[in-house]
Amino acid sequence: MAVVKPSLAKGTRDFSPSEMIKRNYIFDTLKTVFRKYGYNEIQTPSFENLTTLTGKYGDEGDKLIFKILNSGDYMAKAPDGLLHDKNSNKLIPHISEKALRYDLTVPFARYVVMHQNDITLPFKRFQVQPVWRADRPQRGRYREFYQCDVDVVGSESLLNEAEFILIYQEAFERFGLKDFNIKINNRKILSGIAEIIGKPELIVDMTVAIDKLDKIGLDGVNKELLERGFTEEDLAILKPIILLEGSNDVKLAALKAILSTSAVGLNGIAEIEEVFDYVSKLGADEKLLKQIIDLDITLARGLNYYTGCIFEVKTNEVAMGSIGGGGRYDDLTGMFGLKGLTGVGVSFGADRIYDVLEELNLFPVGKADSTKLLIINFDKQLEGYTLSLLNKLRKENIASELYASPVKLKKQMGYADGKGIPYVLLVGEEEAASGQLSLKDMESGEQIKVTESELIQKLR
8 A cells, every 4th residue: 555645635634632722722712712602512413414504695705605515325316417518607516415514593493493492582502512614724814714703593583693702701811912902883883884876786796895995995995886876976985984993982973864764774873872782781891882892884894694683793902804793694504494583693703813922922831731840760769559549540540651661761851841740759669668758849840748638739
């Protein structure tokens, strides 16, 4: 058999033990915050029926779904004509019935519909699992990555949106981030803008263009709008809207005047104001209200299913794309036959958060869930004592190891150093007889004598 050089698929990564400690720190922190606000964890399968996923993310999103070939001779049932035409889009339904999940929101909607008789509404869930997208890999963007979603369905209250803002703030402040923005907009405001221009049917074209303002500038946005069917007169109306500056209150006042003839637009403004009011009543500090929350009219993510408030979070400390986002999706479960069930949720981009914390050196020092103590193995005769001690330590929930073989001390110390074990216990014949054990701090090099009880107390 030929030897194959091992390699990783593009857009995927291995995670070492030290990296997993950091990743679990992120997951555990988020789960703690989610539970604090009353959310419970669920999980869904890694792959779904292809029909469950397609048509939920728009044409571009559908192209990024990883399809799974049918088992067995998957080409046998494919029509000869399609095989001859080599049209992959038409061929896929005949050779693929399943796909890796693209996000956690659509599987969650499917879960709610299938379990509607078993859940209590409002249903508040969080989910921390990997998703897959056939995107072009680049910094901060992977083909396999984790999402950390928190959603509630069955509640129309905008209190949920306000609490998501507080969840974002608390989570990122726990991570040590000091300069980030929680951007908010409302689909109804965008609909109102398209309405006053007289082109409500072009709302998606409009929002796709203005959403690129940060990347291509006003001239680039105008060029794209003209190409999408807008006129110079439309651009004249749009310009002062998408360039709105000032505090959130100033922006809202300006929008009220601009959208005074649009009922849907005014409704969107009222929803934003209610969210801000809830945030204030929940005791938000001045920094959150005045500096962190940012009403951004150009924010237009996920318009294929978001129907109300839209969120996106970005850090200003590192050059990185969004590290979180979400919104309200009033009709998502309707795609699976359950009408009239509103929902709202947000997501945390765990992989991007990891990169941000790594670059800013914000992972806690010593935050480890690996071995805390290594007991040196001097000889076979002492194993009776050291194994008994090892058992006592583990009963006290102290992560401990006994080096498996009585090899040279240098090799055992190298093992502890390479694995990042903070303490080493040296137990020779003299220590075992006297009960005075030698404990070495691997970072400082300090070595002290301790009894078994003192050792347990120190490591606990």
